[in-house]
Amino acid sequence: MNCGTKQKAIFLDRDGTVNKEKEFLWKPQDFQFIPGAEKAIKIFNNLGYIVLVITNQSGVARGFYAEEDVIKLHCHISGLLRKQRAVIDAFYFCPHHVDGVIEKYAIDCDCRKPKTGMIIKAEKDFNLDLERSIIIGDKEIDVLAGKNAGIGEKILIRSGHPIDEKNTVADSVFDGLYDFALFFKNRADQISPRRSSPR
16 A cells, blocks of 8 residues: 555546457457557556556356456456556456345445445555546446546547437546547646656
8 A cells, every 4th residue: 555645547447448348358369458448548647647448347247257257357457458568456346236136245335336435445555646637438327427427527428328428427528548648648738748858
């Protein structure tokens, strides 16, 4: 745990935001990044943000796959990113669903988005300043979780899911993660222009 200066983070939904959505994805061979996602994550890394994934994985509660399968997939994702010199600092997932068939997971938990359990755990693990952090997802529940946790900036991206752009709690809507990353980098450069190298 980092007990020093509070850090800023970018929270990412997984399916439909980082990777192409496939119902109940758990096999590494079925995983595909959305084009530009790796570059976006690298941009966030270079801007000094902790990058975290928070994802609802009710397939565990429904008996489609185990927690160990989710962890293996996340290790696979990390390996792919490592080849691009990009890093997701941690993955958080909620295995619960009230309609689950696996008894220990069939509960009304505090971590399934739009609830805030995963965000609060990450806040403690990384000593985060949530007001200076950002959450990005392709569903309203993602940005609602951010609002409920007090995250400073909430971004929706268009993945094909119906979203009400006029009534969302999101601050902005973008076509994809890479589109936001480019906008965000440009904004950061304007606020803090790079200094010339010392002679």
